[in-house]
Amino acid sequence: MGGATVQTLLLENPGRFSRAGLVSAGAKLRVLPVIFEKLASDFPGYLDLMDKFAFSGTAAAAAKREVLEDTAKQDPAVIAQDFRACDVFNVADRLPEIKSRVVIVSGTDDLLTPPKFSDILHAGIAGSKLIRITDCGHMVTSEKPTELAAALRGLLRG
Template identity: 35%
Template sequence: MQTLVLIPGLGSDGAVWRRTVAALGSRVECLIGDTHSDDTLAGMARRILDQAPERFALAGVSMGGMVALELMRLAPERITQLALIDTNALPDTLGRKMYRLLANLVVGRTRNFRRQAERSLALLVHPNAPDDVRAELVEMSVRVGARAYVRQNRAVLARGDLREVLPGIRAPTSVIVGQDDRMTPVSLSREIHRLTPGSTLHVIPGCGHLPPVEKPEAVAALLSELLQRS
């Protein structure tokens, strides 16, 4: 049985992958990468490498995709297949850096993080995302908490240009993105696809920034297809 390591995004935990894991069923052994114990993307990547088997498939969503690229930088020989989902290999623009700093300031001072989590849904999911998905995401954000959000946002803010990793990737790679992602638009995934040799690009219609929870059956099908490539 293949092992698939799944990396959550910023402010997320394994719940963001729960529906996709259920859709994969018993076909694959799924492990959730720890992104809550380190202050840098590289530190997260090293911890995941320490916890993972010698060889494994890898999928990361949003910030998790950035961590996945750090793993590809550190130990490409250990990764058999790679999925990069709604992520961004570019460094932040000045405007995006200012946005992250402001977000950290607001979150660090808020006394009602749940309300902040509810407000963020407009950027995270498609307008037609069902209520149970929205409720699940809010509960996940509250559970992970404001401190983890701020710490992870600083790690993302400090990243370099991850595009330099892409041309050297030799593992079969799927680039997956929600068609209506407002946080990391399709153009960013097209850039990753263009720079990654032999990669495939999949745009999921009617989906926002979090396909693993918004469209788990579609993501599971794409991951199953990827795992058959060698």
């Protein structure tokens, strides 16, 4: 959702942002129907799905627990609204309009927004830089915060 917001800001405000980071993002974000099903009728089942799909197999238990405990406090209807917005998001044909300096960061083990989505962003945004973080799923901020900070620091410095 954050990547969709950033792309929308870049496209709707050309020239306003000189740099941007896209983390675990895609130009088109289709959502698996089972996610909507679980959110509608089985919130604990949704949390189990996120435990399996949002993290790499090497993610630290503490990082997973923190994210899942926070998610468990959220309203499933609000989460479903976020996913509905993602499901209809599609700016793939507009990527060449993005002229800002963009760093795209993705985890090699991301099952929610697979690395091929980052490849599409990288191919569509001229001059973008693609950084893959190994042994990392969708939750880059929780799984590999040091590596993510280094990637974004390079964007800000350069």
